[in-house]
Amino acid sequence: MPSDATDKCFLCGSTENLTRDHIPPKGLFPKPRPSNLYTVPCCEPCNNGASKEDEYFRVAASCLINAHPTGKASFERVVESTLPSRRIAKQIAKLRDNVEPVTLRTPDGDIEARRHLFDASMICRVLVRITKGFLAASHPELDTSNLDFEITHIDQFRTNSLAESGIPEHFTQWGAGNGVYEQYRAASAEDYGRGMMVHVFYGAAVWMVRYQSGTGLMTSSQHPGWSESAPGSPADIKNSLNKCKS
């Protein structure tokens, strides 16, 4: 697609081989894809590098929640319809090798869950890229290369912190794809480069990304094991994973 001479890649700043990248990545959405996604200029090397990470992210985010009704439904609706089954099996195999059982203490008693040891840096990169994409779409003049990003996974099974935080009431909300993606954001009125974006995928996988000017650092408060996640018996988990193997 042709681009303006003033356009530059929202990730590396290159002005060559530009394409338009969808934010959030369109592969996250089943067809027909929502028409309200943003597009930002992105160079081909950055764009190609992103698609593998997006694939991992899609499977990882939905596995985080596959014992959750919303997650289960979205796995079938989104992942199975956007990835060839061979690719899903490969990603699932990678995730299965990195799951261990864990007991969660909740106000309702102990529940069986599992701990995913995700490739956190890959997940962080996807979240930072999505955050930068939204910033580039709304503030093209902002240089995001020097921003620091801090990523926190919000475990909805451990706390109701998103609901209790007041974020849904007080932040600006945006969403796409009937619950596939929801966002809550707030930024400083004086400095667009300082704020917070909460990304909610499939109604249950939630990450908070804070950003402010700095030196381009990316930090995560839960590195490298992401979270204790969806409750479910080991048999349930095995079944839902096996389903993808065929």
Ligand SMILES: [Zn+2]
């Ligand atoms: Zn680039």
